[in-house]
Amino acid sequence: xxxVTQMEGPVTLSEEAFLTINCTYTATGYPSLFWYVQYPxxxxxxxxxxxxxxxxxxxxxxxxxxxxxxxxxxxxxxSVQVSDSAVYFCALSVYESGGxxxxxxxxxxKLTVNP
Amino acid sequence: xxxxxxxPRHLVMGMTNKKSLKCEQHLGHNAMYWYKxxxxxxxxxxxxYSLEERVENNSVPSRFSPECPNSSHLFLHLHTLQPEDSAxxxxxxxxxxxxxxxxxxxxxxxxxxxx
Numbered sequence: 597x598x599x600v601t602q603m604e605g606p607v608t609l610s611e612e613a614f615l616t617i618n619c620t621y622t623a624t625g626y627p628s629l630f631w632y633v634q635y636p637x638x639x640x641x642x643x644x645x646x647x648x649x650x651x652x653x654x655x656x657x658x659x660x661x662x663x664x665x666x667x668x669x670x671x672x673x674x675s676v677q678v679s680d681s682a683v684y685f686c687a688l689s690v691y692e693s694g695g696x697x698x699x700x701x702x703x704x705x706k707l708t709v710n711p
Numbered sequence: 712x713x714x715x716x717x718x719p720r721h722l723v724m725g726m727t728n729k730k731s732l733k734c735e736q737h738l739g740h741n742a743m744y745w746y747k748x749x750x751x752x753x754x755x756x757x758x759x760y761s762l763e764e765r766v767e768n769n770s771v772p773s774r775f776s777p778e779c780p781n782s783s784h785l786f787l788h789l790h791t792l793q794p795e796d797s798a799x800x801x802x803x804x805x806x807x808x809x810x811x812x813x814x815x816x817x818x819x820x821x822x823x824x825x826x
Binding site: 637641689702 | 715717751752753754756759767801803813814815816817818819820
């Protein structure tokens with residue numbers, strides 16, 4: 597079945613460090629790919645998305661490129677801030693036979709950025 | 712109120728209690744979702760409602776009973792729960808439409824503890 601695997605956390609970085617969170621997926625067909633972020637005490641928020649191969653999603657300095665050949669969608673940021681501390685979820689969307697869309701999530705990676 | 716709201720934010724209940732979780736979306740969406748977020752496990756989709764009809768029920772135990780009286784409100788009725796049901800329960804909504812990339816907007820969640 598469809599699944600998402602992302603790197604185990606937690607990840608701890610110093611401010612201004614480079615961030616990579618790996619995500620790979622298994623899917624039939626051509627899913628859309630997402631990164632969601634969950635700040636402490638809050639629900640998930642969409643961070644960025646990509647709908648087809650070679651698309652690059654970007655937002656708030658974060659980027660991820662849809663790589664069909666490696667079935668990957670790694671999240672990167674050149675210089676992290678303390679305010680980026682959160683849990684990051686990679687996800688893909690699939691359409692069910694009934695026409696509804698379903699999101700399949702990875703387990704999440706907790707990022708802590710120290711000043 | 713804007714976005715997706717959930718009440719209560721925290722709930723502690725015994726195994727013999729009956730309680731309900733409430734979700735309300737103010738986005739004009741036509742699809743709503745219940746997810747379960749447990750520690751160290753991927754986000755689990757529980758139920759999907761589209762146009763107030765249940766379109767997905769992911770083998771959820773009958774002690775969880777959803778209700779969608781209209782497109783803005785979603786309830787999760789709980790009875791005779793088990794301690795392993797303790798988790799963060801997240802509600803989400805989207806504008807459903809086949810072939811359209813539908814971002815899901817999440818509420819802040821209800822932290823449920825079953826004693």
